[in-house]
Amino acid sequence: MYMSIVAAVVTILLKFTAYRVTGSIGFFSDALESIVNLLAAVFGLVMLHVSEKPADEGHEFGHSKAEYFSSAIEGALILLAAFSIIWSAIPRLIHPIALENINIGLLFSVGASLVNLAVGQVLIHNGKKSKSLLVEADGKHLMTDVWTSAGVIVGIFMVKITGILILDPIIAILVAINIVYTGYRLISRSTNGLMDASISETEIDKVKKYLDSLKEKNITYHSLMTRQAGQRKFISFHLLVPGAWTVQQGHENADIIEETIEDMFDEPVTVTSHIEPVEDPASLKDIGIDRKKNS
Ligand SMILES: [Zn+2]
Ligand SMILES: [Zn+2]
Structure with missing residues (x-):
């Protein structure tokens, strides 16, 4: 768990550097998605702690519903991140801006993805070995991050070779749509839980x-x-x-x-x-x- 948090912090720094040197909104969206993932992981950890607390006076039914708070907050944060990506991408759609230092930016972004890829694979392997669903889920989480970044990297590379600047904000908006979907799933999961949904x-x-x-x-x-x-x-x-x-x-x-x-x-x-x-x-x-x- 701590390994994935360290990995997340390192990749966020690398991705933000990629954004700073290029000015690419696509890299910006990728970095923001990583922040969202990091917050989600930390919240998840804290709430898991709370939900595992045994029943006590005042909470005779236990604390298992605590995890719905974390998914509700995560969902809200995610939607906020998606909104800010779209907000900054729209002006670029109308007035595309040339990207700078694309090569350096790509280098940082690829580096970030390699860190995620390595840590993700280790976590999935360890999770399977120790039969910990949580560790495995954490690894899979990082892998989805790798896939998003791969899409962004390919997109920015296309900007470089074709010179079609509008691709950059389009990539950012695609990332945002993907983030919205995750946020929607989390929020509907927590509202369902708070409404005392039946078992399957x-x-x-x-x-x-x-x-x-x-x-x-x-x-x-x-x-x-x-x-x-x-x-x-x-x-x-x-x-x-x-x-x-x-x-x-x-x-x-x-x-x-x-x-x-x-x-x-x-x-x-x-x-x-x-x-x-x-x-x-x-x-x-x-x-x-x-x-x-x-x-
Ligand atoms: Zn009895
Ligand atoms: Zn009866």
Whole structure:
């Protein structure tokens, strides 16, 4: 993780130098994208720390939703970066400016990409070896940076050989559009999370299949509700059992069912069930988030 931060700082300096010596808005957009990526990585690290904190007094459900803050802030920053690129590219579309020292600029930019490429490959390799998705994702992050830079480098090289100056702001705007897409994805992810979105359909089907199989044991269910909170899943349902069962018997069964569902997933899962007598019509009046009034 720290390796990727050092790599990011070095590449940002190199890319900004490329922008300073050439005046190319394409290099500027590339440098800005790297800053966004760096901030994203740092925010991600901080929020991961917060979200891994165990539940405490005042936050009994844990802190797993903290990561949605980081993706919301990241998304907003990214959109801001994209906006400032487009803002500075538009005047260049109307009045293209000749670039200076293109060779030196390309040299710095290629250097920056080589740093990213090397560190990215090392991280992906280490991540796979240590089975750390986070390290691997970090490496892949750097690799997307390499691809953007490669596009920018090819574009600026084209400016050099063709002399078509307008290519420079066009490249910058393409980079900005790419950044907007990333920002949009991050923001929609965090709003979804803050709205307590359900777990995925395939995951729900897996749970349903198991709950359906309990019919053999005289147990049915209703009011299955799920929500994804960062890495953690929350699943709740009502178990309808014969009213003559003892509390002991009901609880033993519920415990087994809850544990079985928790074991179905690799990520942390909190399962809560509510036991009710199948014969009592009142059992059917509490499906969903609101209890239906007796009328
Ligand atoms: Zn219990
Ligand atoms: Zn019920």
